[in-house]
Amino acid sequence: MAGVKIQDIRKSYGATEVIHGVNVDIADGEFVALVGPSGCGKSTLLRMIAGLEPINGGTIAIGERVVNNLPPAQRDIAMVFQTYALYPHKSVAENMGFALKVAKADRAEIARRVQEAAEILSLTEYLDRKPRHLSGGQRQRVAMGRAIVRDPQVFLFDEPLSNLDAKLRIQMRTEIKELHQRLKTTTVFVTHDQIEAMTLADRIVVMQAGVIEQIGTPLELYDNPANEFVATFIGAPSMNLLNATFDGASVDLSGHKVPLAGVSHKGPVRLGVRPEHLNLTQEGAGIPMAVKVVEPTGSETMVFLRFEGQDITAVFRERHAFAPGQVVHLAPDPDHLHCFDATTGQRI
Incomplete structure (x- = not known):
């Protein structure tokens, strides 16, 4: 495992800068949530950590390595997306072990890791099924299992619960938290849902318009918001603000x-x-x-x-x-x- 250090990261599309010198230091084994309204830059920042988006300034380090110029495959990260992106013609076991197969890992090692991940995620009895025979929550667990088998230094989650119904979202929140408590792998979790961030994260990074408004534990942000934006964004229903x-x-x-x-x-x-x-x-x-x-x-x-x-x-x-x-x-x-x-x- 390893921490993630983001220093003065900037991102521009043409002449328009969308990430303005962001700094975040994520400790080894920490669960950090990036939250904010649509367009605030949280997913862009996550994609830059993953290597899916080039940066225009600053540095990103995973562990002791600066990874600015490394392709995603060499960053030792695993990403879980909003969409499950499972191969419909492959079984659960084949989906979970596909990245290891591409990396030419030993067949016995692939089977061992898939079995371990299936046990962690309660998927053992579904290993031979195709994705179309699974519920939405089970498919999301398969996507998580695909990330677990790679044994990465960092997990990256990009709004993984957005496509689930309300009851499944609560269930999956619990499962993700239990997974982190068990594996203790450094995790960066992007969501626009502040309840998800409050219930899952060790610390929350609140973003707006490409800048960080405040970083702190869920209760620090709730009890001592740095400004009106954080005060109204964290907490449901929102804080009342009265002219006085x-x-x-x-x-x-x-x-x-x-x-x-x-x-x-x-x-x-x-x-x-x-x-x-x-x-x-x-x-x-x-x-x-x-x-x-x-x-x-x-x-x-x-x-x-x-x-x-x-x-x-x-x-x-x-x-x-x-x-x-x-x-x-x-x-x-x-x-x-x-x-x-x-x-x-x-x-x-």
């Missing part, structure tokens, strides 16, 4: 004062509060908000509200019989508030 002013002691929300300590900035701010940190209070003790829509999910109730022209989301574990148009009073939890500069969007 700060006088050095409290935040003023259209005449409603919320005490806030540890902030030296004065003037216009954006107050961030997560939906689960809005508490129902009595009239006069909180901020009046008008209920728009109520979405009960069973374990919790999600409520969409309106305050001073701004949309607010609140989540309650308790069950409440709210009705559209009803005015409720909510108070932000003072221990879980975030304050951002109204101009730059940076945390203050």
